[in-house]
Amino acid sequence: MSKFHSDKVYVVNLGQDSEQTFSTKAKALEYCLVNNIQTEIAVFDSKKEYRRWGILCEAELSGEISDLQRQVPYLLVPTQYEEVLITGKRKTRTKKRRVEAPVIYKADFQYQLNDGTLVVEDVKSKATRKLPEYVIKRKLMLHVHGIRLKEII
Numbered sequence: 433m434s435k436f437h438s439d440k441v442y443v444v445n446l447g448q449d450s451e452q453t454f455s456t457k458a459k460a461l462e463y464c465l466v467n468n469i470q471t472e473i474a475v476f477d478s479k480k481e482y483r484r485w486g487i488l489c490e491a492e493l494s495g496e497i498s499d500l501q502r503q504v505p506y507l508l509v510p511t512q513y514e515e516v517l518i519t520g521k522r523k524t525r526t527k528k529r530r531v532e533a534p535v536i537y538k539a540d541f542q543y544q545l546n547d548g549t550l551v552v553e554d555v556k557s558k559a560t561r562k563l564p565e566y567v568i569k570r571k572l573m574l575h576v577h578g579i580r581l582k583e584i585i
Contacts, residue, residue, distance in 0.1 A: 441482040443474040453482070474502075481540055481555040484584055488541055488553075497551075500543040504552070506579075508572040509535035537569045539581070555584045 442454040476482040485502065492500045512532035518525050541553040552573070560566060561583060573579050 439479065441476040441479055443476065443482065445474065477540075478555065478557075480557070480584070484541070484553070484555050488543060492543070495546075497543040497545060500541065502541060504539045504542040506537045506539065506573060506577060507534060508537050508569060508576055535569070535572070537573055540584075550579070551582055552579050553582045553584055558585060561585065 439455060442456065442459070444452045444454070476485065488497065488500055491497045509532075511530055511534045513528040514531050515526045516529045518527050539552045540555050541551075543551055543553075545551060554566075554570075556566070570581050573581055
């Protein structure tokens, strides 16, 4: 169980709108091996996120929304480089050296409403929505991309 009591959910897609859920990746893999199923195992960070995915899938099937996606990455701060001077025997050259990795926000869900409005959702508990890292990323999404996150609590 995680720090905020939201266990991961592992989902094996069985086709024809059927799926099997597991509490551990090992159990999901074992199920696939025993039943000779070759498919990707979808991972959800919480049961709440998994339930929300089901609701959104139904909304997409009924035509209420379109272009539903999971775990969509957004670049908030690009990789930071510095110029390094390299002196060789014959010539001197400059090289870029990475000093900071990029900051990327992964949205739980993204979809479009029928009027073309883009919606970016994040499923949060009351505790995780207050974490400083999330608050900063939420503010950067608005500042950098002009996207206000829809929080599902």
